[in-house]
Amino acid sequence: MPAGVxxxxxxxxxxxSVLSMFAGAQVVHQYYRPDLTIxxxxxxxxELRTELFGLKERETDSATPKQ
Incomplete structure (x- = not known):
């Protein structure tokens, strides 16, 4: 038997441990309340708030050659 028990x-x-894992996931799910609408x-x-706005600026900066 594992660990001698x-x-x-x-x-x-x-x-x-499984029950505490499920309970913790449920608490986090209730706290953050994800938007499940499609x-x-x-x-x-x-329009998406999850977009990385700084990434677009870096891409446009790297596309233009620097002198």
Whole structure:
């Protein structure tokens, strides 16, 4: 048996760890409240708040040759 413990003790610890993992995930899910709605029309570029705005500036800067 792993770690030299009995099967009942091992299963209790495994069950407790799985339950605490599920409970933690549920708490985080309730705290952050993800937006699970699916928009009908895809957003236009720049409307998503998750876009990296600095990345666009770096791409345009690197596309123009520096003198």
């Amino acid at each position: 009995s099967w009942p003790r091992y299963l209790k610890m495994f069950g407790a 928009p009908e029309v895809p957003p236009k570029p720049g």
